[in-house]
Amino acid sequence: MPSSSRDLLTKTAARAVEYLDRVGDRPVKAATTSADLKKVLGGPLSKAGEPADQVIDRLATAAMTGTVATAGPRYFGFVVGGSVPAAVAADWLVSTWDQNAGIYALSPLVSVVEEIAGDWLKSIAGLRSDASVGFVTGCQMANFTALASARHHVLRNAGWDVEARGLSGAPKVTIITSDESHYTIFMALRLLGFGAETPIRIPTDGQGRMRADALANTLAGITGPCIVCAQAGNVNTGAFDPIAEIADIVDAHSGTWLHVDGAFGLWAAASPSRAHLVKGIDRADSVASDAHKWLNVPYDCGLVFTKHPEAHRSAMSLAAAYIQATAVERDPHEFTPEESRRGRAVPVYAALRSLGSNGLGELIERNCRLATRMADRLSKQNGVRILNDVVLNQVLVRFEADGADADQLTRDVIAGVQQEGTCWLGGTTWHRMAAMRVAVSNWSTTDADIDRSADAIISVWLSRSRR
Numbered sequence: 473m474p475s476s477s478r479d480l481l482t483k484t485a486a487r488a489v490e491y492l493d494r495v496g497d498r499p500v501k502a503a504t505t506s507a508d509l510k511k512v513l514g515g516p517l518s519k520a521g522e523p524a525d526q527v528i529d530r531l532a533t534a535a536m537t538g539t540v541a542t543a544g545p546r547y548f549g550f551v552v553g554g555s556v557p558a559a560v561a562a563d564w565l566v567s568t569w570d571q572n573a574g575i576y577a578l579s580p581l582v583s584v585v586e587e588i589a590g591d592w593l594k595s596i597a598g599l600r601s602d603a604s605v606g607f608v609t610g611c612q613m614a615n616f617t618a619l620a621s622a623r624h625h626v627l628r629n630a631g632w633d634v635e636a637r638g639l640s641g642a643p644k645v646t647i648i649t650s651d652e653s654h655y656t657i658f659m660a661l662r663l664l665g666f667g668a669e670t671p672i673r674i675p676t677d678g679q680g681r682m683r684a685d686a687l688a689n690t691l692a693g694i695t696g697p698c699i700v701c702a703q704a705g706n707v708n709t710g711a712f713d714p715i716a717e718i719a720d721i722v723d724a725h726s727g728t729w730l731h732v733d734g735a736f737g738l739w740a741a742a743s744p745s746r747a748h749l750v751k752g753i754d755r756a757d758s759v760a761s762d763a764h765k766w767l768n769v770p771y772d773c774g775l776v777f778t779k780h781p782e783a784h785r786s787a788m789s790l791a792a793a794y795i796q797a798t799a800v801e802r803d804p805h806e807f808t809p810e811e812s813r814r815g816r817a818v819p820v821y822a823a824l825r826s827l828g829s830n831g832l833g834e835l836i837e838r839n840c841r842l843a844t845r846m847a848d849r850l851s852k853q854n855g856v857r858i859l860n861d862v863v864l865n866q867v868l869v870r871f872e873a874d875g876a877d878a879d880q881l882t883r884d885v886i887a888g889v890q891q892e893g894t895c896w897l898g899g900t901t902w903h904r905m906a907a908m909r910v911a912v913s914n915w916s917t918t919d920a921d922i923d924r925s926a927d928a929i930i931s932v933w934l935s936r937s938r939r
């Protein structure tokens with residue numbers, strides 16, 4: 473390697489370390505505008521190019537203010553995990569090796585790592601050891617892949633080859649979701665040709681859990697191919713659909729496929745005190761999840777598991793003459809919509825290997841305990857109401873004062889906290905009420921981070937409530 477390349481990579485590693493050294497202390501919000509970023513990063517593309525170290529310097533400098541500190545300990549927005557050090561380092565190697573993870577012949581190492589990591593994941597999640605696994609970009613594509621497998625399976629049982637013939641003229645497939653299914657389920661249904669507005673939506677209870685009795689009533693009136701979409705971890709409350717009860721109901725309705733979206737909730741399986749929440753998930757026909765959420769690997773990495781490897785493979789693979797399968801080795805592209813892709817199982821492998829199952833369980837338990845700590849701290853303040861039962865890592869907070877519009881007040885507090893910069897969290901609407909949403913999903917968050925963030929939220933709240 474030329475010494476200029478060696479220098480570039482060494483200096484870049486130092487810049488990356490500098491970024492991570494500061495990510496816990498800097499304001500969590502981005503401290504710049506899109507106009508400023510365009511000024512620093514944009515302009516016409518030069519004909520001659522620029523020295524690589526200047527290019528990297530420009531990016532690394534802009535990142536100090538232009539990124540949100542989502543990798544740091546006080547980012548509580550959406551459900552965004554950080555990245556454990558082993559996973560960041562492994563991700564650097566993935567870029568260095570530049571392997572195409574699609575087929576075994578292109579990268580034996582990446583294919584084998586994917587198999588090993590997949591086996592570890594199944595064992596952590598309590599899924600069957602012979603389940604198929606795909607490493608996709610995120611839970612959106614995991615839901616898509618799982619539902620494509622479901623579509624194949626239920627239609628094949630009805631004598632229809634959907635991959636060859638499409639949906640036009642196919643037997644009707646009834647899709648059942650809940651009122652609280654994540655929007656990516658509907659996006660997946662749209663991409664699969666089912667339409668986003670066709671599902672029967674089962675009502676939910678006060679925490680957003682699918683009502684099993686209503687599902688049973690609905691299924692009783694359905695004949696023909698059917699897919700039920702349940703959820704492990706409501707994106708607002710963290711609540712889990714009663715998966716075991718749902719599995720009983722689905723089992724009694726033969727030929728129905730049960731899918732579970734466990735984008736972040738699946739990781740409860742790793743934690744001794746929360747594993748009961750996912751009881752019955754091993755009975756699902758497919759499960760979708762995200763490693764870039766609670767396993768704390770860098771973006772992007774979603775996970776899809778199915779109990780039906782043949783359906784999974786049939787839905788995803790299309791042979792090409794020039795791709796010569798080895799017949800004995802596993803070709804990862806057979807389980808994902810993508811053909812060429814990066815070796816995103818490598819950081820998963822590194823995270824799992826470095827944490828061990830105990831370390832992962834401890835990370836999940838700690839984040840859940842910290843979510844409860846945040847809820848306890850905030851709920852002690854007059855006018856602050858916790859809207860959900862804090863069963864996992866999610867806390868929904870509402871701010872109320874006599875004579876004030878609580879929706880507006882809550883939105884003001886959220887905007888104030890984002891602006892203040894100690895931490896970052898987002899807003900949502902829960903049962904027609906505006907709410908602040910706190911998700912604790914980062915391996916590096918400590919009790920002190922929660923206390924510091926709670927103090928900042930309370931101080932913004934007090935300033936708004938006294939206006």
Ligand SMILES: Cc1ncc(COP(=O)(O)O)c(C=O)c1O
Pocket residue numbers: 550551609610611612613654656705706707733734735736762774
């Ligand atoms: C329950 C649920 N499903 C699916 C998704 C989509 O995941 P991704 O953004 O990784 O595609 C999310 C994201 O928050 C989620 O919470």
